Amino acid sequence: MAIGFISGGLLLLCTVSCALWDPKSSLQQSSKKIPVIVECRDHHLFISIDLPPSGNEPRFEAVDGGGSYPVTEYYGAQCGYTYSVQPLLGCVVLRASYFSCHTENQNDEVFTFKFRVIIEEQRGKESFVNVSKTCSIPPFHPREVTCEENYMEVSVESGLPCPNLGAVKSDFSAAFSLAQQSAMESLQVMLQVEGQQPEVMSTEDVANQGYFIMLTPGRIVFRSSFGQPHASFRMVNGVAVEVIHATVFFRQGWTVVIVDLVAACSMDQGSFDGNRLHWRTPAVMTPLLIGPSDMMSENISIGIDGQVINEQVAKDRVYAVTVNQETIDISIPFAAEGGFRKSFLMDNVYNELYTVQLTYEQVFVDHSGVRTRQNVVRQMATPPIAHPPFSVNQTTPEERVLTVFLGNIPFDVELVSVTLNGQELSVLTAVQMGYLITRIPQENNTFAYILQVPFDSAVVKKLYIADGLFQYILEINWTLNIMPQGEAYYHLSSVMALFRDILPPVFDSMCADHGISFQRHHREYDYLWDFAIGRYTLNEQLASERGYIMNNNSNTLILDVPLSTIGYIYEEINLQNFYASFEVLTRNAKTKSIEQSSAQRCLFQTTELMVCSTEGVLTVVSDITQAVPSIDPARTTLLDTSCRPSEFDDPKSSVFFWA
Numbered sequence: 268m269a270i271g272f273i274s275g276g277l278l279l280l281c282t283v284s285c286a287l288w289d290p291k292s293s294l295q296q297s298s299k300k301i302p303v304i305v306e307c308r309d310h311h312l313f314i315s316i317d318l319p320p321s322g323n324e325p326r327f328e329a330v331d332g333g334g335s336y337p338v339t340e341y342y343g344a345q346c347g348y349t350y351s352v353q354p355l356l357g358c359v360v361l362r363a364s365y366f367s368c369h370t371e372n373q374n375d376e377v378f379t380f381k382f383r384v385i386i387e388e389q390r391g392k393e394s395f396v397n398v399s400k401t402c403s404i405p406p407f408h409p410r411e412v413t414c415e416e417n418y419m420e421v422s423v424e425s426g427l428p429c430p431n432l433g434a435v436k437s438d439f440s441a442a443f444s445l446a447q448q449s450a451m452e453s454l455q456v457m458l459q460v461e462g463q464q465p466e467v468m469s470t471e472d473v474a475n476q477g478y479f480i481m482l483t484p485g486r487i488v489f490r491s492s493f494g495q496p497h498a499s500f501r502m503v504n505g506v507a508v509e510v511i512h513a514t515v516f517f518r519q520g521w522t523v524v525i526v527d528l529v530a531a532c533s534m535d536q537g538s539f540d541g542n543r544l545h546w547r548t549p550a551v552m553t554p555l556l557i558g559p560s561d562m563m564s565e566n567i568s569i570g571i572d573g574q575v576i577n578e579q580v581a582k583d584r585v586y587a588v589t590v591n592q593e594t595i596d597i598s599i600p601f602a603a604e605g606g607f608r609k610s611f612l613m614d615n616v617y618n619e620l621y622t623v624q625l626t627y628e629q630v631f632v633d634h635s636g637v638r639t640r641q642n643v644v645r646q647m648a649t650p651p652i653a654h655p656p657f658s659v660n661q662t663t664p665e666e667r668v669l670t671v672f673l674g675n676i677p678f679d680v681e682l683v684s685v686t687l688n689g690q691e692l693s694v695l696t697a698v699q700m701g702y703l704i705t706r707i708p709q710e711n712n713t714f715a716y717i718l719q720v721p722f723d724s725a726v727v728k729k730l731y732i733a734d735g736l737f738q739y740i741l742e743i744n745w746t747l748n749i750m751p752q753g754e755a756y757y758h759l760s761s762v763m764a765l766f767r768d769i770l771p772p773v774f775d776s777m778c779a780d781h782g783i784s785f786q787r788h789h790r791e792y793d794y795l796w797d798f799a800i801g802r803y804t805l806n807e808q809l810a811s812e813r814g815y816i817m818n819n820n821s822n823t824l825i826l827d828v829p830l831s832t833i834g835y836i837y838e839e840i841n842l843q844n845f846y847a848s849f850e851v852l853t854r855n856a857k858t859k860s861i862e863q864s865s866a867q868r869c870l871f872q873t874t875e876l877m878v879c880s881t882e883g884v885l886t887v888v889s890d891i892t893q894a895v896p897s898i899d900p901a902r903t904t905l906l907d908t909s910c911r912p913s914e915f916d917d918p919k920s921s922v923f924f925w926a
């Protein structure tokens with residue numbers, strides 16, 4: 268029979284086997300299926316329950332033959348239950364020590380746990396899940412020291428030989444005589460703080476102060492939450508350690524048994540060096556020493572979530588144990604298997620953290636070969652690590668494409684849409700519209716996106732600066748989603764490119780005495796174009812056929828087009844003057860489409876002229892003053908005598924319009 272004392276009175280444990288409970292069915296469900304994981308681990312029972320959709324955290328009650336006991340923060344620490352909400356994992360976890368208050372203990376080998384889990388669903392409705400589990404575990408070491416997140420626990424075999432009083436520490440022997448009489452009664456506990464008068468208390472007093480003492484079939488268990496009045500802090504090899512020391516006296520037949528119960532835990536909070544999480548503990552936990560004996564570290568194992576893992580697995584995951592003279596440093600690399608990587612948003616910035624529940628086991632052996640195993644559970648987490656995206660302008664104006672690189676995109680982030688100058692487009696739509704979006708893996712396990720938008724796209728803002736110089740502007744709002752939860756954040760980039768656009772060439776033109784003159788300096792991209800007069804390509808041959816005077820040197824093309832050559836258009840002809848215009852077309856050299864026109868219209872004096880107009884009118888201006896004999900212009904006609912001058916400038920000339 269094991270006896271335990273907890274605050275508020277004496278509990279009889281493990282005496283009643285609850286008939287109501289069927290230990291084979293480890294889980295009885297409430298109306299809905301609630302995912303529960305229950306596992307026997309090296310030093311505790313592990314229960315994990317998903318957070319219900321309501322978000323209300325499930326509550327636990329430990330159940331034994333005597334009733335059910337809510338696992339509160341205070342009660343949990345005293346009774347060996349560690350309850351934690353893991354919002355990142357979306358679950359609550361309960362770890363129960365094998366020596367927890369309401370656990371049935373068969374010979375320190377088989378342990379049966381029963382819990383009632385209360386789940387508050389929407390609108391305050393509660394449902395219950397019964398969880399029970401029986402664990403058979405390998406034998407404990409003579410002394411087990413457990414450093415949980417909310418308590419320290421030490422258990423020792425109570426059948427250990429009595430310590431040699433002559434060899435023990437002085438404070439111990441001093442305490443011995445003081446405690447001797449009280450030990451006669453029942454179990455007496457002496458709590459010792461270094462340098463202070465020891466205090467002897469009944470187990471009930473001890474329980475009232477929040478400590479826990481229990482006798483199991485073969486062991487004595489002492490438990491204390493951290494930071495209790497009788498605990499002390501000290502630096503051991505540069506590591507902060509919390510120590511609590513209880514001495515228990517009890518009668519066994521006609522002898523008084525004295526058992527020392529010391530728990531010591533490294534209080535190292537862990538650190539993150541940018542790559543690895545570290546946790547330190549002294550190489551030898553010297554506060555666990557009783558008397559002037561010594562202790563050697565025999566074996567170190569590490570693991571996660573309450574289970575040690577074998578060396579090869581630890582190696583594969585690049586976990587490291589560095590044993591120095593003074594300290595042992597355990598380190599786990601960021602994102603290593605076994606931990607949990609979580610990304611979330613903080614002020615529109617992607618953040619990530621990595622958390623791992625380190626399990627640490629170290630076996631010490633003292634000079635008489637008695638082993639102590641220390642078991643540590645430490646939740647370690649990196650601070651949030653921000654991964655802001657950055658953009659780089661990769662525009663190459665020659666390609667006439669605005670190119671933007673968006674880097675530092677974590678593996679679990681996807682680009683869902685881009686807003687280009689205010690127009691929101693899903694990635695798919697953008698791609699369909701001809702904007703290239705590519706996702707490319709980067710060296711350091713991140714990704715990048717490259718967006719390419721041609722200068723001439725409708726979404727690009729184009730501003731004319733001067734002289735063929737354009738500014739192309741693209742404001743981008745990238746919308747990124749953390750997958751799978753779909754949390755969205757965004758990043759703004761802006762690119763612009765100044766570019767002297769290749770405009771189709773235009774001629775400078777001017778009116779000359781007897782024609783029109785066109786002129787143009789050659790430019791770099793002239794090969795993209797050719798010139799035409801109407802439908803005919805302008806070249807040496809056309810020029811000579813039609814009487815254009817073309818002068819094409821290495822710098823300049825000059826085209827003089829004399830009046831009356833083919834290609835002119837005449838308007839507003841009268842006896843004094845008329846307008847003549849001539850046009851040179853600039854065509855795309857490949858497609859022959861007309862892209863530019865250089866036209867000039869000039870006023871000329873009317874002398875002699877014969878012009879066909881497109882309306883089928885032939886206009887003739889003729890100077891007849893030289894005719895012999897002299898002619899009266901009013902009486903001139905064409906061969907068709909009905910065609911008479913419409914206007915004449917007596918006595919010089921006549922103009923005929925003939926249709």
Ligand SMILES: *[C@@H]1O[C@H](CO)[C@@H](O)[C@H](O)[C@H]1NC(C)=O
Pocket residue numbers: 287295296297330395396397
């Ligand atoms: C859980 O166990 C209790 C007995 O402790 C029983 O009364 C109750 O019906 C059980 N609940 C479910 C959902 O099985």
Ligand SMILES: *[C@@H]1O[C@H](CO)[C@@H](O)[C@H](O)[C@H]1NC(C)=O
Pocket residue numbers: 565566567568575628
């Ligand atoms: C150290 O402990 C681990 C886990 O408890 C065990 O597998 C291993 O055999 C031990 N090694 C030694 C040398 O005792």
Ligand SMILES: *[C@@H]1O[C@H](CO)[C@@H](O)[C@H](O)[C@H]1NC(C)=O
Pocket residue numbers: 654674675709711713
């Ligand atoms: C990846 O590399 C880029 C630059 O090369 C850097 O800006 C970014 O912070 C790195 N990301 C990570 C997760 O190391």
Ligand SMILES: *[C@@H]1O[C@H](CO)[C@@H](O)[C@H](O)[C@H]1NC(C)=O
Pocket residue numbers: 686744745746755756757759
């Ligand atoms: C960018 O887009 C997000 C939505 O995806 C929006 O909330 C945000 O206001 C936009 N930012 C700007 C500057 O337009």
Ligand SMILES: *[C@@H]1O[C@H](CO)[C@@H](O)[C@H](O)[C@H]1NC(C)=O
Pocket residue numbers: 660661662663664761762763764765
């Ligand atoms: C982007 O690159 C182009 C081409 O190299 C350059 O003209 C422009 O000034 C750059 N800067 C920005 C802010 O877009």
Ligand SMILES: *[C@@H]1O[C@H](CO)[C@@H](O)[C@H](O)[C@H]1NC(C)=O
Pocket residue numbers: 798805806807819820821822824
């Ligand atoms: C003028 O000369 C240049 C080379 O100097 C040539 O490329 C171009 O085709 C010529 N233009 C015409 C209309 O002949």
